[in-house]
Amino acid sequence: MKHFFSLFAMGMFLVLTGCLKQNTEEQWMNDPKILDLIQQMTLEEKMGQMHQISGFGGQVPDNLKQDIIDGKVGSILNEVDVKAINEIQRIALEESRLGIPVIIGRDVIHGFKTVFPIPLGQAATWNPELVKKGAEVAAKEAWSSGVNWTFAPMIDISRDARWGRIAESCGEDPFLTSVMGVAMVEGFQGDDLSADGSILACAKHFAGYGAAEGGRDYNTTLIPENELRNVYLKSFHAAQQAGVGTFMSGFNDLNGVPATGNRFLLRKVLRDEWNFDGFVVSDWASVTEMISHGFAADPKEAAYKAISAGVDMEMTSDSYKNHVKELIEEGKINERLLDEAVYRILKIKFDLGLFNDPYVQEEDQNRFALPEYLEAAKQAAVQSMVLLKNEQQILPFTSSINKVAVIGPMANQKYEQLGTWIFDGDSDLTITPLEALKSELGESKVLFSEGLKYTRSKDKTGFSEALATAKKADVVVVCVGEEAILSGEAHCRASLDLPGAQNELIEEVSKAGKPIVLVVMAGRPLAIGGVSKHAEAVLYAFHPGTMGGPALADLLLGVANPSAKLPVTFPKAAGQIPIYYNHKNTGRPVDPNAWTCIDDIPLNSYQTSLGNTSHYLDLGFAPLYPFGFGLSYTTFEYKNLKIETPKVKLGGDIIASVTLENTGNFVGEEVVQLYIRDLVGSVTRPVKELKGFERVQLKPGESKKVSFKINTSDLAFFNPEMEEVTEPGEFHLWIGGSSDTNLRTEFVVE
Template sequence: MKKLLSLCLPLVLASAGTVQAQMDNQAIEARIDQLLPTMSVKEKVGQLALRDFGMYDAKQLEDIKQQIRDGEVGGFLNVSFSSVDKNAFASLQKIAIEESPHGIPLIFGQDVIHGYETIFPIPLGQAASWNPELIEQGARIAAREATADGIRWTFAPMIDISRDPRWGRIAETLGEDPYLASVLGVAMTRGFQTDDPSQPDAMAASAKHFVGYGAAEAGKDYNAAYIPEATLRDVYLPPFKAAIDAGLMTIMSSYNTLNDIPATANEFALKTLLREEWGFDGFVVSDWNAVMEMIPHGFARDAKHAAELAANAGVDFEMYTDTYRQHLPALIKEGKFSEQKLDAAVRHMLRIKMRLGLWENPYPAGNRDAIVLSDEHLQAARVAARESFVLLKNAKQLLPLKKNTKVALIGPLANAPHEQLGTWIYNGNKKDSHPLLPALQAYLGNDSLITYVPGLEFSRDTRTAHFDKAVKAAQNADVVVYVGGEESILSGEGHSRGDIALPGAQQQLIRRLSETGKPLVTVLLAGRPIELGDVREQSQALMMAWHPGTMAGPALVDVLYGEVSPLGRLPLTWPKAEGQIPVYYNHMATGRPPTDDNYTRIGEIEVGVFQHAPGNSANHLDYGHTPEFPFGFGLTYGEFSYSDLTIATKTVPLGGTIKASATVKNTGKVAATEIVQLYVQDIVGSRTRPVRELKGFKRVSLKPGESQTVEFNLHTDALAFHNQAMEKVTEPGDFNLWIAKDSASGLQGEFTVTATQP
């Protein structure tokens, strides 16, 4: 066992601590110090009330407007979803500024998740690009469009780590890996907030869900999560810490219970971790109705008790429900809550409103006609979509297609403008969406080259009446392009699936198409990995397109016809079937690790054989020990070779840097981009360590025959983990290192970290 020697120094990811920022923060705190003593308890509590505008009719809205006048509303969500007041953003804000006791502006929030009206790929699809700059740009565009209407706060990024594709909300995540989710979550946060959140087209981000939501049992939404503290700290918390270090302004607590305590009242998460250890100074918002849901959880007796628990735990902003306004004044009088805690919560709220510059720019930024769905934004969405596509199979280089190829375009999602937008698209509209069929017609410019037969009307359709027509179209074509998967409604909040195979009769239709003998390209649009079954073998080419957003069609044409080479890589592990779940690449080793030859597959076990004859190792007899596709996997139209692994620092002291490099060469016939990945393994630790952990990646674009030396510099702090005492440490010892194209391959080397400080 290694001797524990060094506490890991925290990594600083942000540059917000400039002298100017400190001066601005001092001025803000001084303004709050002047304002707070002039507010009544009722007005303070009012700052903690987040109303859902979409829930009110005209009569109720008049009551809410009076609450604004009385200083009892802090903000609204979903304002744009009601037709009660066409100018609601401006009119509500005008009441708050001109008629409330202190003129404190409202904050308007909304789920701007992967675009506002210009819809980008779902977050899981964006994560497949492994491109922080692209993700930051997408968030920046979403912020520009949303702020034009007056929305200055978004409930994103969602940086829950999830290892269960049954969970509907995996579509909103950035995948299974804490390093990748941290890098991409920071990029999204910066895109929303910019370096100056006070500018009118910036919006506050809200990282969610704090914490452990992605570990819901059985992949069922809202379900309980049980996470050991070390796993919580090493896997689920790092993306949140990285976002906070990058200047994140708000946090949303989670629906689930974490180790039997609802996240909405989890003092360990909201106080110990968030405030005391990390020093977070923004505000915490509950999820929608989550305060009241502690009653069915069996944690709160009634609404008053729920308010007491949430407020004392550190939830500042109560979303939708009204327990704070109804009960906090009485709880203060009863000594069950304090005005000191109330002041702290209000300070959090006012601080963020001031950092957003809401006093200086309270009204919508305007100029929406020049911003929303602009050509620039649509082009950015097109680029983001095509970089999200993951090519999973390309037998005999079937792709890219030749432009004179006669295509049978088949499948329920080949011309589905709404479904391609994906989950959480409150402002997205199918009329602005560009599906594959018209994009293909425009690209080829010759209708005789395309025969379109949906075969199924929607993804869950079980009727086979149109199969013969689809088969006939396939027989008369040179190549079949099948576009299927899941409708958008099958993923997202509350939409978990126990069976993640293709729904409806899609598998039967694909089998019929494959039996024609014509080359088959299968394109999947879905919010999660899909159990492929025989589809992988039946398809000569297979591509995961997720739900790609507004510009799905043109982006698919770009990639299918080789205008660009696919470059997406899986941000999660793709299971063979539900029985492998949870499945993730950075798992711990067992005492009996599986290999390809230390067990017998189920179909080959002899009848009546001795118990141990088939072998005893950590595997499934029917699925084996490998997934359908590993984390980080993805093909291009180029071919890449890796050679000449060099670890310049075979021995490095604590506090030093490991320098490693390899030569990557494009041995194919077309220019392409490779995503070179760096993995490490701590061979022996005071707690068992993962078999591999992603610690870096670089994008390398190479022409045919071109090569490049790709270098990585890894500080020993990046090797830290939480030991048995929950101290974050880098332990001296031996490590494996891989420079690889995915988590299951690569050039392997070794290095040693010593106890000596440099």
């Protein structure tokens, strides 16, 4: 076998561990009760705390009992049977030598039994308080089932709609993702981790996982350090500053080094620069998967590289369990590394209150789908659905509409509207659009035809019935999109079209000549430009969860007014990817007035006759819908943009304001967005960057002055020397309703 411990690597490692041994205790290993436990632990018991296994579906087999007694298990994931969990904790406390409880982990991504919109949908609310509430509800339901650790929030910056895990993300923007990620951390963990209903959060996947090449999951990520720091690490730093208890390393390799064995990420950035004092868990078997990456020759080398890099707990694979003792005996790692990892793990267990009482009491069980939980899920769904089009103000429906046709494969799918990663979601609780509209309007006013049995179906035998149903109605609600299985981990798509024969179904139904409201339920942005032309209105519902039906009904009937904004740019086609609002400029930026469509190019045109700028001949340069876009039933006017600080010194505040007026006929909420651009920097800067937003509700005719204050430190970025600096110079500032707003002013930082 190839020899993998070079003298240089060993020398550097001994220097590192020597420094840690000299300095660590007085800095952070200072809890006497934890140090006392560690002093009593055998090497095998330390290794046990760093070992996480998957549960046995409500069973506690003899081999698991013995491993817990022997202190060989620190955490169990995917066990939600309360009796089994209580028995596991009883054995750990009463029969193991040191009485150390077990952490019970579970993916609770956007709800437990009560399912909220997928995280991408929650980000579309631009409402951190609502997102925090969703995490609180998920935490309370999961906690009542014995779960005390969730692997959320997922705060990877996601700029590729092909990537299945964009559904779990908060979109493409570091600022919005940071705000939403912090809200989730606060919702899961609360003010006190040991309090009833609080569970431990985990910031994942550290780091750069969302930049997977080709939008294909687990793929290579190549991100220059400057871009990594300026874009992909910001949300993780925000989560760390918010007190998130754990981090998870990613599946991806970053610039040739797998995240799970990446010292730069886990030691230099996370520990040394950010002073993170929680623990790091690998992703599922990502330690031994470094063998497939070609970064480790065998499980022993994988264990060495992961623990040296700073992974404290190994999820499901057992390279630590099988090889750490051998590595210590051979002098290839220092036992001090185990002490540090175990200290961090034990500290979390004490913080969770598990040493005092790890049991789930009978009166705490099954606190699911309480009325207030369902109401919170409904409000999240209402504010997550983005109105993209509303010609002739077809929405909301008026009293003149007597019959509504509901058509499409997503109109009555209890499971599919819940979206990805809902292991514990109860589809029996789901209320679909069809059910909700029948409940609100009455059975006689709602007609239904699937058209297609499921979203991927190409069987058109139901088209004639769908067309006949549409002809009987005053308005047609066509519910299309993706099934839940088409997004999420490893569920990536090369095409962004509606799957199956859904495009053809929409075209067929349009032959009825009735107004169409297109409702898209999906886990990602889809290229719907071609079919949306058949619809008078388009509502985009990132898989909206349990209460998606009632939320949609409220919006269609005008009980609620859409206020959601896109957290990600919508491409016209997959060929535009990557496309995101906060891109860099080029030396030959696009001239919006100079682009010529490929179909309009004269024959025998001279090569430079079209101009030389950065665009596609067939799709131009603009997206289908820009980041931050979303309509309302009312209209808003922005005016009187003012900068109170046209010149500001470093360390000072920039204060800007705008007057927002509701110029329509409905009470509405607008998400007012602040963007800036640093015109000249030591590294090129994005054409726009989100720096603030505020939800504002106004009555018809009402206006309000909306003010923002940001500090010059909020303008900082990492320069070529990887120093975070705010550089003096000229800046542009916009305030408006989306990233393509043109209402602009300027200021100077001196």
